[in-house]
Amino acid sequence: MRAWMSLGAAAILVLVCLRPAHADADGAKDWKAKCQACHGPDGKGKTKQGEKMGIGDITTKEWQATFTDAKITETIEKGLNRKSKDGKVQKMTALKGKLTPEQIKALIAHLRKLAK
Numbered sequence: 001m002r003a004w005m006s007l008g009a010a011a012i013l014v015l016v017c018l019r020p021a022h023a024d025a026d027g028a029k030d031w032k033a034k035c036q037a038c039h040g041p042d043g044k045g046k047t048k049q050g051e052k053m054g055i056g057d058i059t060t061k062e063w064q065a066t067f068t069d070a071k072i073t074e075t076i077e078k079g080l081n082r083k084s085k086d087g088k089v090q091k092m093t094a095l096k097g098k099l100t101p102e103q104i105k106a107l108i109a110h111l112r113k114l115a116k
């Protein structure tokens with residue numbers, strides 16, 4: 001009887017810990033939800049949408065060196081609307097107000113992890 005009760009207590013504890021309460025600054029989760037449809041789960045841009053827009057690979061050393069945290073933050077907040085060299089429309093939704101500064105920071109940390 002006692003064993004069952006402590007098992008029950010343990011199960012409740014696990015459930016409480018797994019609640020999504022602290023998940024709001026999870027870069028991997030936000031990347032999946034808001035970025036990977038275009039940039040791909042691995043950041044290489046090899047998605048249908050990525051091909052159509054001519055999205056480059058953001059995991060290369062050069063890319064990571066060129067794009068500072070400030071520049072990435074700016075892109076996420078303001079979005080993009082431009083043409084690539086081969087005339088493809090490159091559009092990225094501005095997410096200012098949709099993501100907290102903590103979420104953006106977590107996204108950048110995730111993006112750095114995608115690098116080679």
Ligand code: HEC
Pocket residue numbers: 031034035036037038039049053054055056057067071072075076080084089090091092093095107
């Ligand atoms: C609707 C498709 C789309 C979505 C969704 C999207 N992006 Fe982009 N993103 C683009 C395109 C297109 C480019 C330009 C790619 C290039 O030039 O190689 C781009 C470029 C970027 C750049 C480089 C900025 C620049 O000037 O080239 C960063 C950083 C970036 N995206 C981050 C993100 C993050 C983080 C998310 C999720 C919050 C995201 N993107 C979601 C389409 C998208």
